[in-house]
Amino acid sequence: MMSTFNLAARNLMRYRRRTMLTALLITLGVAALLLFVAAAGSFKQTMVGSITDSMLGHFQVHRKGYTASIDNLPLNMSLQPKAVAKIETALKAEPEVAAYSKRVKLGAMFSNFAENTSIRLNGIDPAAEDATVPALRERITEGNKDGPLVERGKVLIPELIAKGMKVKVGDTVVLVVTNSSGSVNGKNFTVGGVLQAVTGPGGRDGYIDIADARDLLRMENEEVMEIAVRLKSIDDLSAVQKRVSVPLDEIRNKEDKPATELHLWSQLSPFANIVAMIDMMTLFIRIMMVAIVLVSVMNVMLMAVYERIREIGTLAAIGTQPGKLMAIFLSEGLLLGLFGAVAGIAISYAVVGGMNVWPMVFNFGREQIVLHPTLAVSEVLGVLGLSIIVSGLASLQPAWRAARMDPIQALRHV
Amino acid sequence: MALIQATNITKNYRVGDLDVPALKGISFAIGEGAFAAFVGPSGSGKSTLLNLLGCLDHPSSGTLTVHGRDVSTLSRNEAARFRGEHLGFVFQDFNLVPVLSAYENIEYPLLMVRGWSPEKRRERVMKMIDAVGMTEQERPDQMSGGQKQRVAVARALVGEPRLVLADEPTANLDHDTAYRILNLMKTMRDDFGTSFIFSTHDPKIMNEAELTFVLEDGRLQTEGGVA
Numbered sequence A: 001m002m003s004t005f006n007l008a009a010r011n012l013m014r015y016r017r018r019t020m021l022t023a024l025l026i027t028l029g030v031a032a033l034l035l036f037v038a039a040a041g042s043f044k045q046t047m048v049g050s051i052t053d054s055m056l057g058h059f060q061v062h063r064k065g066y067t068a069s070i071d072n073l074p075l076n077m078s079l080q081p082k083a084v085a086k087i088e089t090a091l092k093a094e095p096e097v098a099a100y101s102k103r104v105k106l107g108a109m110f111s112n113f114a115e116n117t118s119i120r121l122n123g124i125d126p127a128a129e130d131a132t133v134p135a136l137r138e139r140i141t142e143g144n145k146d147g148p149l150v151e152r153g154k155v156l157i158p159e160l161i162a163k164g165m166k167v168k169v170g171d172t173v174v175l176v177v178t179n180s181s182g183s184v185n186g187k188n189f190t191v192g193g194v195l196q197a198v199t200g201p202g203g204r205d206g207y208i209d210i211a212d213a214r215d216l217l218r219m220e221n222e223e224v225m226e227i228a229v230r231l232k233s234i235d236d237l238s239a240v241q242k243r244v245s246v247p248l249d250e251i252r253n254k255e256d257k258p259a260t261e262l263h264l265w266s267q268l269s270p271f272a273n274i275v276a277m278i279d280m281m282t283l284f285i286r287i288m289m290v291a292i293v294l295v296s297v298m299n300v301m302l303m304a305v306y307e308r309i310r311e312i313g314t315l316a317a318i319g320t321q322p323g324k325l326m327a328i329f330l331s332e333g334l335l336l337g338l339f340g341a342v343a344g345i346a347i348s349y350a351v352v353g354g355m356n357v358w359p360m361v362f363n364f365g366r367e368q369i370v371l372h373p374t375l376a377v378s379e380v381l382g383v384l385g386l387s388i389i390v391s392g393l394a395s396l397q398p399a400w401r402a403a404r405m406d407p408i409q410a411l412r413h414v
Numbered sequence B: 001m002a003l004i005q006a007t008n009i010t011k012n013y014r015v016g017d018l019d020v021p022a023l024k025g026i027s028f029a030i031g032e033g034a035f036a037a038f039v040g041p042s043g044s045g046k047s048t049l050l051n052l053l054g055c056l057d058h059p060s061s062g063t064l065t066v067h068g069r070d071v072s073t074l075s076r077n078e079a080a081r082f083r084g085e086h087l088g089f090v091f092q093d094f095n096l097v098p099v100l101s102a103y104e105n106i107e108y109p110l111l112m113v114r115g116w117s118p119e120k121r122r123e124r125v126m127k128m129i130d131a132v133g134m135t136e137q138e139r140p141d142q143m144s145g146g147q148k149q150r151v152a153v154a155r156a157l158v159g160e161p162r163l164v165l166a167d168e169p170t171a172n173l174d175h176d177t178a179y180r181i182l183n184l185m186k187t188m189r190d191d192f193g194t195s196f197i198f199s200t201h202d203p204k205i206m207n208e209a210e211l212t213f214v215l216e217d218g219r220l221q222t223e224g225g226v227a
Ligand SMILES: Nc1ncnc2c1ncn2[C@@H]1O[C@H](COP(=O)(O)OP(=O)(O)OP(=O)(O)O)[C@@H](O)[C@H]1O
Pocket: B013, B014, B015, B020, B021, B022, B040, B041, B042, B043, B044, B045, B046, B047, B048, B049, B201
């Protein structure tokens, strides 16, 4: 076995430049794939992390139909206290749930006594919200970053409104709402902090205490519009979804239809489409890499067999078994693919190491994304295995040709 | 028991729809330790016959036994195994593996065909290198034609076959070198008892053989017996 690979290596080195060029092609293909996966993976993780950790949580539960009209923040599609209690029981029974936060969502008019604008408000329990979306407080640019998220009588407002309405922390503003029975109610609040803007939904969201929200709405029961849930690990998301859906489905309305709906973060954020697109691009690059390895190895091996027809005839004449001849050429192709892939992996590790020392920063408006790409061992081994398998497949036909050659014909070849 | 027993063998090549006869009924026997030559003009069937003796091809009819075995119907893999175990080959163009040194070329049959252990291989290869008067390090592209053929003779003999077949082994060598190679082969025959069968169309070379068969147009002119 060792001597077969030894022979293969020497034959590869015989046409040094051709071997190097082909290996370089494979190296570039492997490095391009690994670097794309590493960078895209880091981008995905950062984006998904910022969306789930500062706004959505990992999944949310609403009353059936709420999400469809969430843009209007309807007040009459809330979860009633009985349903809320059942949902809470289900969530507490699930060991992977780390925290959840009940939200009262409402649209309001925001006034600085000179001008009005509209604002989307979330009435929250500061401690529960903090546990569910721990990165929310990192978005506080002005105001107290370390205390409770909001206090009674205070409002966290988005940067967009702070700038547009020219209000600062400590200013008094008025929030006016129309409740579900049509009556108008207004209340003075102090600006407690300003939230950094984010792209996507949530850029106009402000936060007040859940008790203040219920006061404003003159809500008699402890209704809830949304329950955001955080898991211990996002990797368990689909398993938890399956388990939690069972008790949630048992919560029925008067028509005996499910009264609640569960949505994953990916169903609530348009960024999920970007993730899907990145995954698709990764697939394309993977196909490209396979094609590069396949075509380049096959090309070299077809040439190698053609150049060495007389040598093949000689080896066959002196008694080399067809299987052995096949092994000689197969191992040559495998070695070529292996060499190119290992070089590609080495380059990828070097570049990824460099990108972590000198990080790449992308600006999305005011948002900054710093890439910290990492190469997952499983991905590296997968690409290595793929290159080896594809090199083997590419050498199969040329090696088969060599093994099947008639020694007399081969020896007479000029 | 003869080393080779050929009885009425024929060989037709199929060219398009036609059967072209290359051997037209040949019978002969060659004994152990022979140093035999097939001679004849171009196209007389020397290569065709040597290919049959070397189990590289099947006769169209007749029977052929080599080393006591009927080789006229061996399968591809059986033929390869038989060649690897009992036959050695020397070629007109030397046909050394270019990426292997002299030592490695001689070692090849033991390693890749026979699967001998390293110690056994080393001992045997060194013996052959000595016997043909070569050094082990040289690469084929640094060797003269005569040196290459010496290495080729060593490679043919390294597995101690009963028979070495050589189709025009001296055609690409100058006159003096050709004689030296023939003498080397004869010495090897004397030292190891291996039979040599070669072909040539050079009358002077032909005289070195102890047993000569003349082929013409696919037939033997002088029927040879056991030498
Ligand atoms: N593969 C083949 N297909 C068709 N005809 C062939 C083939 N090989 C040999 N022949 C024919 O068989 C006859 C004998 O050829 P062979 O090569 O055995 O002659 P030879 O004595 O070795 O000649 P030379 O001295 O030129 O090598 C010739 O007429 C040749 O044209």
